[in-house]
Amino acid sequence: MSVLVVGTTALDSISTPKGSNPRLLGGSASHAAVAASFFSPVHLVGVVGDDFPTRYLDLFSSRGIHLAGLERVKGGQTFHWHGEYEVNMNNRRTLNTVLGVIEHWSPKLPGAYETAPYVLLANIAPGIQHAVVDQLTRPKFVIADTMDLWLNVALKDLLRLLKRVDCLVLNDGEARQLTQDDNVVSALHRIHRLGPKYVIIKKGEHGSLLSGPDGLFVAPAYPLKKVVDPTGAGDSFVGGLLGYMAAQKSGSPASHLRRGMIHGAVVASFCCEGFGLKRTIQATRADITRRVRELEKLARF
Amino acid sequence: MSVLVVGTTALDSISTPKGSNPRLLGGSASHAAVAASFFSPVHLVGVVGDDFPTRYLDLFSSRGIHLAGLERVKGGQTFHWHGEYEVNMNNRRTLNTVLGVIEHWSPKLPGAYETAPYVLLANIAPGIQHAVVDQLTRPKFVIADTMDLWLNVALKDLLRLLKRVDCLVLNDGEARQLTQDDNVVSALHRIHRLGPKYVIIKKGEHGSLLSGPDGLFVAPAYPLKKVVDPTGAGDSFVGGLLGYMAAQKSGSPASHLRRGMIHGAVVASFCCEGFGLKRTIQATRADITRRVRELEKLARF
Numbered sequence: 073m074s075v076l077v078v079g080t081t082a083l084d085s086i087s088t089p090k091g092s093n094p095r096l097l098g099g100s101a102s103h104a105a106v107a108a109s110f111f112s113p114v115h116l117v118g119v120v121g122d123d124f125p126t127r128y129l130d131l132f133s134s135r136g137i138h139l140a141g142l143e144r145v146k147g148g149q150t151f152h153w154h155g156e157y158e159v160n161m162n163n164r165r166t167l168n169t170v171l172g173v174i175e176h177w178s179p180k181l182p183g184a185y186e187t188a189p190y191v192l193l194a195n196i197a198p199g200i201q202h203a204v205v206d207q208l209t210r211p212k213f214v215i216a217d218t219m220d221l222w223l224n225v226a227l228k229d230l231l232r233l234l235k236r237v238d239c240l241v242l243n244d245g246e247a248r249q250l251t252q253d254d255n256v257v258s259a260l261h262r263i264h265r266l267g268p269k270y271v272i273i274k275k276g277e278h279g280s281l282l283s284g285p286d287g288l289f290v291a292p293a294y295p296l297k298k299v300v301d302p303t304g305a306g307d308s309f310v311g312g313l314l315g316y317m318a319a320q321k322s323g324s325p326a327s328h329l330r331r332g333m334i335h336g337a338v339v340a341s342f343c344c345e346g347f348g349l350k351r352t353i354q355a356t357r358a359d360i361t362r363r364v365r366e367l368e369k370l371a372r373f
Numbered sequence: 374m375s376v377l378v379v380g381t382t383a384l385d386s387i388s389t390p391k392g393s394n395p396r397l398l399g400g401s402a403s404h405a406a407v408a409a410s411f412f413s414p415v416h417l418v419g420v421v422g423d424d425f426p427t428r429y430l431d432l433f434s435s436r437g438i439h440l441a442g443l444e445r446v447k448g449g450q451t452f453h454w455h456g457e458y459e460v461n462m463n464n465r466r467t468l469n470t471v472l473g474v475i476e477h478w479s480p481k482l483p484g485a486y487e488t489a490p491y492v493l494l495a496n497i498a499p500g501i502q503h504a505v506v507d508q509l510t511r512p513k514f515v516i517a518d519t520m521d522l523w524l525n526v527a528l529k530d531l532l533r534l535l536k537r538v539d540c541l542v543l544n545d546g547e548a549r550q551l552t553q554d555d556n557v558v559s560a561l562h563r564i565h566r567l568g569p570k571y572v573i574i575k576k577g578e579h580g581s582l583l584s585g586p587d588g589l590f591v592a593p594a595y596p597l598k599k600v601v602d603p604t605g606a607g608d609s610f611v612g613g614l615l616g617y618m619a620a621q622k623s624g625s626p627a628s629h630l631r632r633g634m635i636h637g638a639v640v641a642s643f644c645c646e647g648f649g650l651k652r653t654i655q656a657t658r659a660d661i662t663r664r665v666r667e668l669e670k671l672a673r674f
Binding site for chain 2: 279281331
């Protein structure tokens, strides 16, 4: 089945001590859609200006990512993030953010999208995530991703959203911030009380944690000797996760969460090995299967 | 088979916003020996003053921990650590350390101990760890634990020790410090070049990583909703690990490292649930098996 992905479609300019990578394809929906496209057809819902390069549209299309829901605003500027890495590549700071066309955007789903079974509300303002849920008629499984910014500036919208999704994905720092609980395991329990039946906490190189009615699942990350650029890794994780779930022919969606997280972790590992989507788009489905098998071996006891 | 454990036997006084816990049984060898004693007979090598409470000696004995190698210095003062927790229980700081009898101690193994098959050099000055290795005649498997202090004040001794042990255990911060490499996975490879065939990196709540000739193993931690006092958790991990390995009747020692780490992680989880050894000594072998089974379930995919 197909996956509907809504989120940001952006241009990322990433400066490093060794040079600059201007106007890379970036944004939560771009990373998530490309990640999901390894497994399932994807319907992308986003907005760009007319400065958005045609080659990025071609890239989406070449991967079976449908663009009927990608709004193009004439004379508008695409959301642009400019960040810089320090010498050791561990610290990243934002130099500039131009919201552009995303600032006043409210998504309108193409008619056929309203019946989308698998929906990923990738990281974007909770108001926009609500607008998409409002238009859905019978989703099977809805995952929402978020970030600390929305906890700070749109907490009320976010809390309301938690009652409308099957699964919330957030990182450990955000889980602590949302619950005011320093212990990630007890934070999971508090987040369930806010609405979602399933909660996934991303811990970067330390893997991820799933909590649901069947208890916890501790997922490893794929161990990388070198991380080039982690931008988009979380989006790749959640995109790979839902793309994998949508591709399964039997069983309930939730029964595929564990292996979905493993597949998401593997797509995220490719994402980290290059700037933007450069390495991700070089990976093949066979490369993913190989790393999933490696993870199976290195987590066995 | 039995396990020889050398390290500190200490008194820990731990202050918290809710009260104080004076003169608890602490030290790397105490935690490690108690952890190992769930699985195997233990021979403890350490030193205490005559202020060391008899009830702690009785506790060791009651758990099958042999004390022929525990030196008692007349008129001497036991190593004493005094630490304080902040309100959120996450930050701990040292208020005072009295080295006491440990300062000028050099261990002399009782004759029968020289043929010890499984040896744990728990966290203590590398010079003391060397003195023990000097007296061993045919160990099957030697694990050394360490801490950042020794990287700062005894690096040369530590580097020399790495060529004399089968396995080094250290935490992620120490691995980064030792190798000057921010990436834990590539740090593992650098540590192998320093000597040990097996390297284990402890990551606290994020589990642990093993690297050896057969590649990596990613071990989960047992997820705890509440951590009361993590003091000694790393020592419990490594004690449980080697105690478990020594209890296996067939196969090479290294073939039991993975499940050993899981058992060590479980003993460490009990350690974190109480001050000092209070919770650890309440746990039964059946409690450990139960948590190991839980870990098997929650790591399966």
